[in-house]
Amino acid sequence: MPIHNQNRGWSYSLTASLILMAPFDLLASLAMDIYLPVISEMPKILQTSPQAIQLTLSLYLIVLGLGQLAFGPMSDQVGRRPVLLFGAFLFAGSSLLISVLSSANLFIALRVLQGLGASAMLVATFATVRDVYGGRPESALIYSLFSSMLAFVPALGPIAGALIANQFSWRGIFIFLGVASFAASLHAFLRWPETLLTPSVQKRVSFKEILSHQHFWTYTVGFSAAMGSFFVFFSTAPRILIERQGLSQTEFSFAFASVALVMVISARGAKNFINRWKIQGCFKRGLGVLILGAIILALIEMTVGQNLWTVLASMSLIAFGIVLTVSVTANGALERFAHVAGSATALYYSIQSLIVGTVGTFFIMILPGDTIWPLAAFSALMASVSLGLLKGTR
Numbered sequence: 085m086p087i088h089n090q091n092r093g094w095s096y097s098l099t100a101s102l103i104l105m106a107p108f109d110l111l112a113s114l115a116m117d118i119y120l121p122v123i124s125e126m127p128k129i130l131q132t133s134p135q136a137i138q139l140t141l142s143l144y145l146i147v148l149g150l151g152q153l154a155f156g157p158m159s160d161q162v163g164r165r166p167v168l169l170f171g172a173f174l175f176a177g178s179s180l181l182i183s184v185l186s187s188a189n190l191f192i193a194l195r196v197l198q199g200l201g202a203s204a205m206l207v208a209t210f211a212t213v214r215d216v217y218g219g220r221p222e223s224a225l226i227y228s229l230f231s232s233m234l235a236f237v238p239a240l241g242p243i244a245g246a247l248i249a250n251q252f253s254w255r256g257i258f259i260f261l262g263v264a265s266f267a268a269s270l271h272a273f274l275r276w277p278e279t280l281l282t283p284s285v286q287k288r289v290s291f292k293e294i295l296s297h298q299h300f301w302t303y304t305v306g307f308s309a310a311m312g313s314f315f316v317f318f319s320t321a322p323r324i325l326i327e328r329q330g331l332s333q334t335e336f337s338f339a340f341a342s343v344a345l346v347m348v349i350s351a352r353g354a355k356n357f358i359n360r361w362k363i364q365g366c367f368k369r370g371l372g373v374l375i376l377g378a379i380i381l382a383l384i385e386m387t388v389g390q391n392l393w394t395v396l397a398s399m400s401l402i403a404f405g406i407v408l409t410v411s412v413t414a415n416g417a418l419e420r421f422a423h424v425a426g427s428a429t430a431l432y433y434s435i436q437s438l439i440v441g442t443v444g445t446f447f448i449m450i451l452p453g454d455t456i457w458p459l460a461a462f463s464a465l466m467a468s469v470s471l472g473l474l475k476g477t478r
Contacts, residue, residue, distance in 0.1 A: 094216045094279055101216070102226065104275060107268035108172060108209045109230050110237065112202035115179070115261055116144060116318075117241030120340065121333035122254040123322040129254065132188035134323070135449055139192050141319055142445040144199040149437020151203025152430045156211070164208045164215065165278045171204025172269035180262035183255040201265075215279035238318070239344035242337040249333060294421055294428050302473040303416035304432055306367055308439035309466035310409035313374060313402055316444045316459045317343070323454040329392050339396060346400045350407035363412040367474065370412075371467040373405030378464035381456045390456055398456075402463060439466075 096104065126137045159167040178197040185191055213226055248256045294300055318340065325331045325339055357366050377398055384394045414432065421428035443466065447458040 094212075094277060096275075098222055098226075104271065105209050105212065105226075106230065107264070108168070108205040108272075111175065111261065111265050111268065112148065112206050113237045114241050114244075115175075115198060115202060116141065117238050118245040118248075118261070119254065119257045120242045120318055120322055121246040121326075121337050122249050122257065124326045125254065130186065130188040130191060134453060136188050136192065138319060138445060138448055138453070140195040141315075142441045143192065144195050144202075145315065145437050146441035147196050147199030148203050148206075149434040149441075151200050152207050153434050155204045155207040156430045159208055159211050160280070163278045163280045164212045165272075165276055167204050168208035168212075168272060168276060169269065171201045171208065172265060172272060173201075174198075175201030175205060176262050176265040176269055179258045179265060183258035183262065212276075212279050236344075236348060238314075239341040239348065242340045243334075246333040246337040291431060294431055297420060298473065298477050299420060300417050300428070300432075302470065302477050303367065303413045304435050305439070305466065305473055306371060306409055306470040307413035307417065307432070308436045308443075309371065309374060309463065309470050310406040310413070311436060312440040312444045312466055313459065313463045314347075314406055315440050316448060316462045317399055317402070319444070319448055320453055320456070320458055324390065324395060324456065325392065328390070328454050329395075331392070339392065342396060343399045343403050346403040347407050350404050351411070354407060354411035357408060358411060363416050364474070366408055366412045367416060368471070370405050370407075370409030371471050373408060374402055374463045374467040377402035377405060378460040378467070381460040382464075385456055385460070395456060399459075402459075405467075 094101070123137060123141075126132075126140075127134050130137070155167055155171070175198055178194045178201060182191060182194045182198070185194070217226060245257050248260055252259070321340055322336065325336045326333070331339060357369075361369060380401065381398045384390060384398065388394065417432050418428050444458075444462055447462045451457040451461060
């Protein structure tokens, strides 16, 4: 049954709305994961270093988060539709340009533009959901469906990337991203109405109140510890599993997907964990699991040495800790800022992206990137810092 909201110019059914919105959410995440199977080949292809290729992951993540601080206020001033279309066409164009280049410097620069486009797409999409469905039960359903879809991206993205690369080389991956985003952009150009009725005339919200609150920092750093652990894992996994363990691109993709599936399965039980242990209890236990997983990884590296099964088993444990942690960090960080929810949410995601992109990349750069030491070091340090911050909160 169609859901009408004439005040916002949006008269699509829930199904039609999801078909229109979901591609932008999926593509922004897919651009991070889909080319992992060819990461180990890219230094040779572009005649550059593994560290330079690592920047294509790190900078994308950083720009994806920080861009929200700019595009959020922009969408309140000029509208959702212009920001969405700008981001979508920028994402499409940069993806297609990446597919024809052969320069490492241009590759890095275009990944930054791709991240900017993805950031604009996400901001405009979620702002539209708030405009059209805010305060209605459909909003919870849409956010739940988006989260469910994104949970499968790390599992299915590398598999899709391996299949495309096997048939059309690494360039085919970015052609796919470009064509898919261009198709979604054209669909949006024809059917996405403006949902912002009145441009914002309010004074810019000061971030000082949010940034001065220790609860915000405690749970935001915890969010960074969890998501950063996954970032460091997928940044180093191609070198560990393809270069050192000898897996093919397809075998790597399925091995990587097995860890992502642990996260998907764990997420289904998150509600039960929260009901039983509450926010702080889940947070402590999740961080404790991250530290335990890091200790096990370090012991493996120092004793028997890494192999496929020890890496996957240890990472599956860390994956459970990631889910346990992130299931409560948003509520913990944002619960005191309902009056400035938009600004607090933007800061929450932007700071997380900045911490993960800089600190995670630092460990990958200074420690051997084809070992599990970067993951063990990052998880242990950041989880310990988060627990220390928690201890200092009242």
